[in-house]
Amino acid sequence: MDEVVRTIDLTRHFGKMVALDNVNITIRRNEIFGLLGPNGSGKSTLIKILSTLLLPTSGDAYVLGYNVKTDYMEIRKRINIVAGDDRPGYGSIKVKENLWFFSQLYGYGVREGWKVVNSLIEEFGMQDYADRKLNRVSSGMFQKYNFVRGILNNPKLLFLDEPTVGLDVEISREIRNYVKSWIKRDPERTILLTTHYMIEAQELCDRVAIIYKGKIVKVDTVENLLKLVSGEHIFEIKTNFILNDCLEDIKKIQGVKGLYSDSDVSTGIAKLRIVMEEEGPIADILSLLKERNIKVLALSKEEPNLEDVFLYLVGSKLR
Amino acid sequence: MIREIFKTAYARAYVRIKGVNSDVTHFIIDIGLPLIGLSAILLAYKSLNAPSQFLAIAAIGGAMMAFWYNVLWGMASQFYWERETGNLPLYISSGAPMPGVLLGMALGGAVNMTIRAVGVLLATVYLFGIKLYTSEIVPAFFLFLLTLFALYSLGMIFASSFLRFGRSVSKINELLGEPMLFFSGVYFPVKVFPFAIQLIVSLIPLALGIEGMRELMVFGNSPLQILWIYIVLLLLGIVFFYIATKMIKYMEERGKTTGTLTLKWE
Amino acid sequence: MGIRDSLTKLRVLVWLSYQIEANWTRLPSYLAYISIRPTFTLLLMIFIVIAARPNPQYGFFILVGQAFYNLVGSGVMGVAYTLWDDREHYRSLKYVYLTPNSLTFYLIGRGLYKFIEGLLPLSIAFFVGALLIHYPIFSLMPNWPMLIANYFVGMIWIIAFGLLIASFLIFTTDYGWAAVESIVSSLLLFGNVIFPTYLLPYPLDAIANFLPIKYWMDINRQALLGMSTMNMMPNFIPLLELSLIYFVVAFFLFKYCERVARSKGLIDITTAH
Ligand SMILES: Nc1ncnc2c1ncn2[C@@H]1O[C@H](COP(=O)(O)OP(=O)(O)OP(=O)(O)O)[C@@H](O)[C@H]1O
Ligand SMILES: [Mg+2]
Numbered sequence: 001m002d003e004v005v006r007t008i009d010l011t012r013h014f015g016k017m018v019a020l021d022n023v024n025i026t027i028r029r030n031e032i033f034g035l036l037g038p039n040g041s042g043k044s045t046l047i048k049i050l051s052t053l054l055l056p057t058s059g060d061a062y063v064l065g066y067n068v069k070t071d072y073m074e075i076r077k078r079i080n081i082v083a084g085d086d087r088p089g090y091g092s093i094k095v096k097e098n099l100w101f102f103s104q105l106y107g108y109g110v111r112e113g114w115k116v117v118n119s120l121i122e123e124f125g126m127q128d129y130a131d132r133k134l135n136r137v138s139s140g141m142f143q144k145y146n147f148v149r150g151i152l153n154n155p156k157l158l159f160l161d162e163p164t165v166g167l168d169v170e171i172s173r174e175i176r177n178y179v180k181s182w183i184k185r186d187p188e189r190t191i192l193l194t195t196h197y198m199i200e201a202q203e204l205c206d207r208v209a210i211i212y213k214g215k216i217v218k219v220d221t222v223e224n225l226l227k228l229v230s231g232e233h234i235f236e237i238k239t240n241f242i243l244n245d246c247l248e249d250i251k252k253i254q255g256v257k258g259l260y261s262d263s264d265v266s267t268g269i270a271k272l273r274i275v276m277e278e279e280g281p282i283a284d285i286l287s288l289l290k291e292r293n294i295k296v297l298a299l300s301k302e303e304p305n306l307e308d309v310f311l312y313l314v315g316s317k318l319r
Numbered sequence: 320m321i322r323e324i325f326k327t328a329y330a331r332a333y334v335r336i337k338g339v340n341s342d343v344t345h346f347i348i349d350i351g352l353p354l355i356g357l358s359a360i361l362l363a364y365k366s367l368n369a370p371s372q373f374l375a376i377a378a379i380g381g382a383m384m385a386f387w388y389n390v391l392w393g394m395a396s397q398f399y400w401e402r403e404t405g406n407l408p409l410y411i412s413s414g415a416p417m418p419g420v421l422l423g424m425a426l427g428g429a430v431n432m433t434i435r436a437v438g439v440l441l442a443t444v445y446l447f448g449i450k451l452y453t454s455e456i457v458p459a460f461f462l463f464l465l466t467l468f469a470l471y472s473l474g475m476i477f478a479s480s481f482l483r484f485g486r487s488v489s490k491i492n493e494l495l496g497e498p499m500l501f502f503s504g505v506y507f508p509v510k511v512f513p514f515a516i517q518l519i520v521s522l523i524p525l526a527l528g529i530e531g532m533r534e535l536m537v538f539g540n541s542p543l544q545i546l547w548i549y550i551v552l553l554l555l556g557i558v559f560f561y562i563a564t565k566m567i568k569y570m571e572e573r574g575k576t577t578g579t580l581t582l583k584w585e
Numbered sequence: 586m587g588i589r590d591s592l593t594k595l596r597v598l599v600w601l602s603y604q605i606e607a608n609w610t611r612l613p614s615y616l617a618y619i620s621i622r623p624t625f626t627l628l629l630m631i632f633i634v635i636a637a638r639p640n641p642q643y644g645f646f647i648l649v650g651q652a653f654y655n656l657v658g659s660g661v662m663g664v665a666y667t668l669w670d671d672r673e674h675y676r677s678l679k680y681v682y683l684t685p686n687s688l689t690f691y692l693i694g695r696g697l698y699k700f701i702e703g704l705l706p707l708s709i710a711f712f713v714g715a716l717l718i719h720y721p722i723f724s725l726m727p728n729w730p731m732l733i734a735n736y737f738v739g740m741i742w743i744i745a746f747g748l749l750i751a752s753f754l755i756f757t758t759d760y761g762w763a764a765v766e767s768i769v770s771s772l773l774l775f776g777n778v779i780f781p782t783y784l785l786p787y788p789l790d791a792i793a794n795f796l797p798i799k800y801w802m803d804i805n806r807q808a809l810l811g812m813s814t815m816n817m818m819p820n821f822i823p824l825l826e827l828s829l830i831y832f833v834v835a836f837f838l839f840k841y842c843e844r845v846a847r848s849k850g851l852i853d854i855t856t857a858h
Contacts, residue, residue, distance in 0.1 A: 355770045358774055367637045487610075494622070505629070
């Protein structure tokens with residue numbers, strides 16, 4: 001089967017709040033599918049429904065051909081989750097004992113479980129701390145342990161919910177490499193990934209869905225998404241300060257498609273990133289800034305990234 | 320410094336009193352739960368055809384039990400939990416005097432528990448038709464205050480010294496819980512113990528307080544007859560309080576040098 | 586899932602419970618730890634007898650009641666508290682839930698450990714208590730088959746109570762403790778534990794008739810005294826019936842609550858601490 005996930009008008013309410021709004025996506029076999037969206041846009045909600053932790057309010061979702069509402073036991077045999085901000089496990093027993101315990105819940109035999117666990121420990125270079133109690137390992141070690149727990153049952157579909165959140169660059173890279181090699185090794189494997197980090201999405205994902213306020217805005221390959229803004233012109237302006245109504249005025253200028261600003265409190269420098277259809281309006285923007293007595297410290301033309309795609313599609317910033 | 324301590328204590332007590340009493344459900348649970356257990360004890364006495372004084376004896380002890388649990392779970396393990404939630408380093412780095420924090424926890428806990436203990440006692444008196452002497456109510460109240468002073472000073476000692484036990488504080492609390500209730504004779508008069516044990520027991524604030532109140536309210540004795548209880552309680556209180564202040568200092572210093580103030584998640 | 590498979594998994598769950606409960610210290614200290622509390626709780630009750638009426642026959646009722654009551658408390662906790670602890674403390678309920686096992690099965694497996702562990706404090710408390718009230722326990726000729734059968738039937742209804750509480754706990758993190766404790770101590774009051782239930786005021790005394798614990802306690806006493814199996818049937822039959830009813834109700838109620846919790850997204854809620 002080539003469709004690993006299919007959702008049909010999938011909707012989820014929490015009281016009046018609509019967390020997912022008629023979501024229709026398909027995820028194909030052996031791809032890394034990314035979900036990109038700001039806080040509260042519904043990423044985790046979608047993962048929870050697909051991983052059978054939460055029921056939809058309406059609509060349907062199929063994972064590996066099984067309905068999430070009714071065939072959840074079949075789904076659970078074939079999926080697993082790794083969430084970066086979770087620390088699942090029993091602190092008072094050893095790392096490897098935790099892994100073995102989960103292997104048993106997944107139906108391995110007693111010895112078979114140890115065999116699988118030991119070989120994974122070796123493969124992931126965890127020998128040094130496999131015998132430590134789980135509450136005595138660093139967060140990097142924990143994340144590795146958690147990743148191994150996530151692939152213990154050799155899932156067909158692996159959910160990665162911000163797997164590298166809060167980790168340093170080195171370990172994040174290591175985990176990204178595992179992810180890439182894990183999926184390559186078996187054409188039956190598929191990954192659904194959410195992340196806040198653009199590089200992560202750009203580096204890992206075959207296709208990305210942009211999600212905003214519970215709606216899927218666009219789904220495409222990273223390459224094609226970037227093409228959306230390849231015709232656009234992206235500028236970055238650094239100023240000594242910026243005011244909100246001034247931003248509103250800039251947005252109104254003809255040809256400006258999107259804009260966001262970031263202020264660095266410590267230096268007081270504000271950064272504007274502006275997506276435009278053509279280069280013309282930049283002159284208008286500069287004169288508007290001058291009019292308001294805002295000093296331009298630097299101006300540069302930028303390569304487009306996924307953040308700009310988001311800006312272009314939704315009009316506001318991703319984070 | 321003294322002013323600072325009381326200011327901190329007031330703030331901490333306020334949070335505690337407010338936090339627990341703003342929720343009616345908690346209040347009902349706090350009175351209802353002990354009442355269920357105590358009723359079972361009183362009915363057990365009835366099944367034994369025991370003289371009615373035993374009901375009064377158990378009712379007073381049963382109402383006072385709450386203080387011991389509060390000392391364990393609201394004082395002794397408190398710093399441990401505050402460390403788990405990350406509050407403890409904040410307290411310490413805020414420069415607020417730790418004795419004030421402890422005192423506040425004690426005051427808050429004592430006030431909360433008093434309301435509940437009175438509730439439990441009144442409910443049992445009403446439900447089981449228990450008769451108590453009320454002529455010596457003022458000395459009894461004074462005795463009660465002395466008991467709390469000694470008991471909560473002990474609690475402050477526990478709070479600072481338990482920090483080093485990590486998650487096992489709950490184990491230690493469990494181990495201290497029932498034995499202490501037993502040796503304090505919460506359900507029966509400690510006179511049933513052999514003399515040697517009675518001697519040891521007379522160093523336990525809870526046992527002394529319960530014993531004293533029974534003398535005054537169940538047997539109608541005068542405070543002069545149990546003057547020794549007042550004196551021992553006062554002495555215990557002073558000694559415990561002194562030790563507690565030393566322990567807090569020590570704990571703060573040790574925590575800063577070994578870093579155990581921030582280790583979490585066990 | 587085959588029977589062999591289930592048994593293997595139950596063993597693993599019991600193993601996990603044991604690891605979590607016991608491996609903070611060495612075995613002897615652990616065994617002492619689990620025995621101290623039940624023993625002192627029993628002493629509290631036994632001294633009521635000693636203080637009020639030092640008569641071994643009266644003492645026997647309370648002795649047996651309280652010793653076995655420990656098993657009730659820890660068994661109910663073993664099931665219900667696991668749900669709470671796994672979710673709140675270990676943050677692993679969600680991941681357990683995601684494995685292809687039923688949550689009910691998991692909780693029962695984790696709770697089973699308490700019934701094995703509980704035998705030690707039960708025996709210690711019983712012997713210490715008997716010694717203190719001078720009860721001639723060595724002249725007892727228990728009806729062992731019934732005592733053992735009763736132990737297993739006890740598992741059924743005690744686990745059922747654990748599931749009933751878990752059905753409530755799955756929705757809340759706030760009143761978890763109170764829920765567990767109020768049910769457990771109600772069983773002390775209504776359960777024929779330290780006084781015969783006819784002493785309860787009308788109409789509360791009727792409640793006891795609908796609780797398996799009432800019959801269970803009687804059978805424990807009768808079996809210890811060596812009553813014949815036939816003569817215990819008036820207690821054993823209602824016990825069996827009630828245990829099964831409670832279990833079936835608890836089982837389906839929990840299944841239902843689990844589904845509601847899934848639809849509300851409560852499987853992985855935690856209080857912020
Ligand atoms: N159990 C719940 N009860 C009520 N509201 C909820 C619940 N879970 C999620 N929500 C709401 O649903 C919306 C979507 O939340 P979700 O966690 O899916 O966002 P997200 O995209 O994962 O955000 P983040 O990037 O912060 O993780 C949010 O507004 C959130 O407050
Ligand atoms: Mg999320």
